[in-house]
Amino acid sequence: MTDVIVIGGGPAGLAAAISARDNGASKVVIIERDTCLGGILNQCIHNGFGLHRFKEELSGPEYASRFAGNLENIEVLTDTMVLEVTTDRVVRAVSRQHGYMELSAKAIVLAMGCRERTRGAISIPGDRPAGVYTAGAAQRYLNIEGYMVGKNAVILGSGDIGLIMARRMTLEGAKVHACVELMPYSGGLTRNIVQCLEDFDIPLYLSHTITRIHGKNRVEGVTIAKVGPDRKPIAGTEFDIECDTVLLSVGLIPENELTRGAGIPIDRRTNGAFVYENMETLSEGIFACGNVVHVHDLVDYVSAESERAGAAAAKYALGEKALGRVIAVENGEGVSYTVPQYIRPENCGKTASLFFRVRNVYRNVRITVRNGEKLVASFNREHMAPGEMESIVIPVSLMGDAEKLTVSIEEVK
Numbered sequence: 225m226t227d228v229i230v231i232g233g234g235p236a237g238l239a240a241a242i243s244a245r246d247n248g249a250s251k252v253v254i255i256e257r258d259t260c261l262g263g264i265l266n267q268c269i270h271n272g273f274g275l276h277r278f279k280e281e282l283s284g285p286e287y288a289s290r291f292a293g294n295l296e297n298i299e300v301l302t303d304t305m306v307l308e309v310t311t312d313r314v315v316r317a318v319s320r321q322h323g324y325m326e327l328s329a330k331a332i333v334l335a336m337g338c339r340e341r342t343r344g345a346i347s348i349p350g351d352r353p354a355g356v357y358t359a360g361a362a363q364r365y366l367n368i369e370g371y372m373v374g375k376n377a378v379i380l381g382s383g384d385i386g387l388i389m390a391r392r393m394t395l396e397g398a399k400v401h402a403c404v405e406l407m408p409y410s411g412g413l414t415r416n417i418v419q420c421l422e423d424f425d426i427p428l429y430l431s432h433t434i435t436r437i438h439g440k441n442r443v444e445g446v447t448i449a450k451v452g453p454d455r456k457p458i459a460g461t462e463f464d465i466e467c468d469t470v471l472l473s474v475g476l477i478p479e480n481e482l483t484r485g486a487g488i489p490i491d492r493r494t495n496g497a498f499v500y501e502n503m504e505t506l507s508e509g510i511f512a513c514g515n516v517v518h519v520h521d522l523v524d525y526v527s528a529e530s531e532r533a534g535a536a537a538a539k540y541a542l543g544e545k546a547l548g549r550v551i552a553v554e555n556g557e558g559v560s561y562t563v564p565q566y567i568r569p570e571n572c573g574k575t576a577s578l579f580f581r582v583r584n585v586y587r588n589v590r591i592t593v594r595n596g597e598k599l600v601a602s603f604n605r606e607h608m609a610p611g612e613m614e615s616i617v618i619p620v621s622l623m624g625d626a627e628k629l630t631v632s633i634e635e636v637k
């Protein structure tokens with residue numbers, strides 16, 4: 225029997241598998257549906273990866289290769305699609321080379337990443353011509369297949385992929401007329417707003433949306449309108465931009481079909497599995513990490529989180545179960561989700577790390593962690609935005625006998 229099976233060979237799966245091996249698991253297998261390892265990093269030829277971890281600005285493939293080059297004693301099955309996972313830790317997969325397979329594992333790590341929201345998911349009215357792509361699909365066409373997707377583009381959504389693609393299309397000779405964002409703030413990292421839009425004079429229309437796509441065979445233009453606080457278009461504010469391409473960067477959805485199929489509880493706020501402090505899901509012996517748990521902004525955090533998952537999976541496979549009382553972590557004012565959602569203090573060491581996103585843009589506020597009314601910890605922040613993942617580290621000694629901890633954003637008094 226395999227000690228640890230890791231599903232997905234992106235940065236999360238790679239870090240988890242290496243960590244499982246380094247923490248004593250003797251048989252570790254990575255299963256990846258693509259023909260090579262690296263996940264989404266393979267199409268991210270821009271730099272900006274690994275600043276925290278390696279103190280270097282690497283491209284996506286360079287970052288992936290730091291891990292893919294360290295896989296001794298790890299079995300890799302590429303071109304292999306996992307079809308089903310069961311809670312008694314059987315993995316059913318299929319590949320051209322091996323056909324249908326059933327593998328049993330002592331522990332499983334889910335690292336399937338996420339996929340992009342499409343036009344259908346956000347229901348943009350208008351014609352259905354060619355030339356509407358998700359930003360990630362366009363990135364793949366451009367960076368891997370070598371096809372230019374258009375010459376005159378408008379980008380809907382200011383998530384990081386859209387911002388990166390605004391720059392990429394411009395560098396390849398296209399004119400990017402605008403990046404249009406429904407919310408009053410950008411969904412991407414500040415560094416990407418500066419380096420990908422401002423440096424190239426691409427206008428960012430906040431609180432705007434595309435209300436119609438025009439064109440019969442190919443996109444010919446879009447109608448854009450301002451939106452009110454209810455996010456609905458305001459009549460009379462419409463204007464048109466001629467373009468042949470619309471790129472959508474309107475959010476990512478963790479790829480949890482396998483998780484759901486196994487009956488593992490999913491947090492509707494993250495769209496990923498509920499997890500404990502060591503990234504174990506609520507199904508014993510099944511762990512999850514990376515974008516399949518929650519959408520990360522930086523790959524460095526994906527690797528760190530996945531190393532914890534891999535180490536915990538190895539421990540579980542070697543017979544060491546994580547036990548102890550459970551503290552639920554709840555979202556207070558201004559917090560849209562936290563990961564983990566549950567902490568077992570006896571399994572934490574001296575501190576527990578919490579990752580979360582905020583609902584709005586905040587300046588000079590404090591993050592509080594409370595046990596009922598009692599303040600457990602607080603952290604001042606000069607600036608926070610929904611596009612940037614936040615993290616705090618809470619000393620376990622301060623948690624006392626709490627059954628529930630609430631994380632909130634409060635004004636500094």
Ligand SMILES: Cc1cc2nc3c(=O)[nH]c(=O)nc-3n(C[C@H](O)[C@H](O)[C@H](O)COP(=O)(O)OP(=O)(O)OC[C@H]3O[C@@H](n4cnc5c(N)ncnc54)[C@H](O)[C@@H]3O)c2cc1C
Nearest residue numbers: 232234235236256257263264272306336337514515522523
């Ligand atoms: C366009 C883009 C630009 C980015 N830019 C930056 C940046 O500049 N800096 C930065 O730090 N981060 C950046 N990121 C974020 C970073 O790349 C991601 O956080 C990271 O790739 C997530 O890793 P992952 O392993 O969870 O997911 P992925 O990289 O998506 O890997 C998941 C893997 O699982 C496989 N898989 C899924 N389902 C199955 C199945 N059923 N069977 C077998 N295999 C399966 C997939 O094929 C894939 O290889 C960017 C992300 C994107 C999308």
